Structures are given as structure tokens and as C-alpha cells.
Amino acid sequence: MQSIEIIIASFYLFFGIIIGSFLNVVSLRYDTGDSILGRSMCLSCSKELKWFELIPILSFISQFGKCRDCKEKISWQYPLVELFTGIIFLGIFLKFSDLLLVSIQQLIVISVYFMVVFSILIVIFVYDLKYKIIPNDLVYTFSTLALAGIFFDPATFQVSIPTLLPFLSGPIFFLFFFSFWFFSRGTWMGLGDGKLALGIGWLLGLSFGITAIILSFWIGAFISIILMSIPLLNFKGKRLTMKSEIPFGPFLILGLLLVFFFNINILNFIL
Numbered sequence: 001m002q003s004i005e006i007i008i009a010s011f012y013l014f015f016g017i018i019i020g021s022f023l024n025v026v027s028l029r030y031d032t033g034d035s036i037l038g039r040s041m042c043l044s045c046s047k048e049l050k051w052f053e054l055i056p057i058l059s060f061i062s063q064f065g066k067c068r069d070c071k072e073k074i075s076w077q078y079p080l081v082e083l084f085t086g087i088i089f090l091g092i093f094l095k096f097s098d099l100l101l102v103s104i105q106q107l108i109v110i111s112v113y114f115m116v117v118f119s120i121l122i123v124i125f126v127y128d129l130k131y132k133i134i135p136n137d138l139v140y141t142f143s144t145l146a147l148a149g150i151f152f153d154p155a156t157f158q159v160s161i162p163t164l165l166p167f168l169s170g171p172i173f174f175l176f177f178f179s180f181w182f183f184s185r186g187t188w189m190g191l192g193d194g195k196l197a198l199g200i201g202w203l204l205g206l207s208f209g210i211t212a213i214i215l216s217f218w219i220g221a222f223i224s225i226i227l228m229s230i231p232l233l234n235f236k237g238k239r240l241t242m243k244s245e246i247p248f249g250p251f252l253i254l255g256l257l258l259v260f261f262f263n264i265n266i267l268n269f270i271l
């Protein structure tokens with residue numbers, strides 16, 4: 001890696017950490033009626049936070065994860081989402097860094113596109129994990145961006161008509177999850193998972209998309225078995241059983257991220 005690349009890579013990392021801090025606020029205030037631009041305060045004692053308490057990751061570490069005033073614990077969600085977003089933004093640069101030599105303009109367009117797409121997915125991830133709901137407007141925005149992506153060629157900056165298969169992969173995945181939802185009457189899978197899979201199909205195409213969905217089932221099964229088999233592990237005060245409702249959205253998003261950043265294609269191994 002050349003020094004210019006290291007400088008740009010660090011910029012992506014730090015920019016991601018700052019955006020991650022913003023995504024925490026969005027996922028916290030989403031649907032509450034609170035303005036996203038309002039001042040941040042401690043959720044426990046409602047004291048307004050000063051600038052040095054708002055520095056991503058560092059404030060959490062320097063305060064040992066506690067509020068400076070009421071000493072109430074601050075959620076691990078904050079530093080984790082900040083770090084996670086930073087790593088994802090860094091990953092976007094590493095995936096497309098070859099474009100530095102080809103076209104800076106193209107690198108910027110692609111970077112901004114995926115930064116927006118993954119920011120929406122991170123909020124969906126946090127929200128689904130916390131409330132077991134995938135907000136409609138977020139998942140529709142994601143799917144629309146994914147659909148727009150197959151019509152737009154970043155190399156030429158022109159609109160191109162896609163072939164049928166990349167277009168169909170979205171609806172195919174949606175129908176797959178829709179049938180799960182329909183036949184289980186919503187007990188195995190929420191309809192939100194289907195809407196998420198629609199965008200995943202458009203974003204990754206058919207074979208990478210199938211890989212992402214297979215991976216998400218594996219990750220989901222793996223984590224569920226761990227949560228159920230370890231008696232010491234509690235899930236919000238209750239031990240997890242087969243009946244417990246585990247949100248599936250985060251697994252789908254993890255599957256998508258693994259495929260996107262590591263170019264995994266299971267079909268290459270099977271076929």
C-alpha cells in the first residue's frame with residue numbers, strides 16, 4: 001500500500017466512525033418524534049452532553065462506559081456501531097481502491113453509493129435487533145437504491161438497461177421469504193425480512209445473493225444454537241428457547257456483508 005492509499009484508507013475509517021456516531025442517534029430517535037439535530041443527552045439522568053463526551057469511541061473508553069454525572073452504564077451499542085461503521089467504510093475503500101488509478105470520480109460515486117446503502121442497513125440492523133421490526137421506509141429506501149444500482153453503470157455514468165437475471169433476483173428472493181412468512185403465518189419470518197431480501201437480490205445478483213441468504217441461515221442457526229445451549233447466557237432476562245423470537249434481519253445483513261467484502265460464492269463450490 002502506498003502512503004496516499006493509507007491516508008485515504010484512514011479517512012474512510014474515521015469518516016465511518018463519525019457517521020456511525022450519527023447512525024446511533026438515528027436508530028435511537030427513529031420513530032420517537034425527537035429531532036435528529038437536537039442535542040444529545042444522557043438517557044438516564046437527561047444531562048446534556050458536552051463536546052468532549054461526544055467523541056466517538058474515545059469518550060466511551062475514557063469514561064469507562066459510564067455517564068460522567070450519574071455513573072449509569074452507557075450502552076455498548078454506541079462504540080460498537082461506531083467501530084463497525086468505520087470498518088465497513090474502510091472495507092468499501094479496500095474493495096474499490098484499484099479505481100484510484102482508473103478514475104477518482106468513479107471511486108467517489110461508488111463510495112458514496114455504498115456508504116449510503118450500508119448506513120441504512122446498519123440502522124436496520126440495530127433497530128431490528130432492539131425492537132424486532134424492520135422499518136418500512138428504511139427497507140424501501142434500501143431496495144430502491146439497490147434497484148437503481150442495476151440500472152446505473154458507474155464506469156460510464158450512464159443509465160443502462162440490465163439483463164433480466166439481475167432484475168429478477170430481487171423478486172425471486174422476496175417470494176422465497178414471502179412464502180415462509182405466508183405459510184408460517186408470520187411466525188418463522190417477518191415480511192420485513194422479505195423486503196430486505198428483495199434489495200439484497202438487486203444489490204448482489206442471483207448467485208452472490210443466494211450465497212448471502214444461505215450464509216444468513218447458517219449464522220442464524222449457529223447463533224441460535226449457542227444462545228439456546230448455554231444456560232448461563234440470558235436473552236433479556238429469559239433463557240432462549242425454540243419459541244423465542246430472534247430477529248432475522250441482522251443475519252441477512254451479516255450474510256450480505258460477508259459476500260460483498262469477501263466475494264464468497266457458495267455456488268462455485270457446489271456446481
Ligand SMILES: [Zn+2]
Pocket residue numbers: 042043044045046047067068069070071072
Ligand atoms: Zn447520566
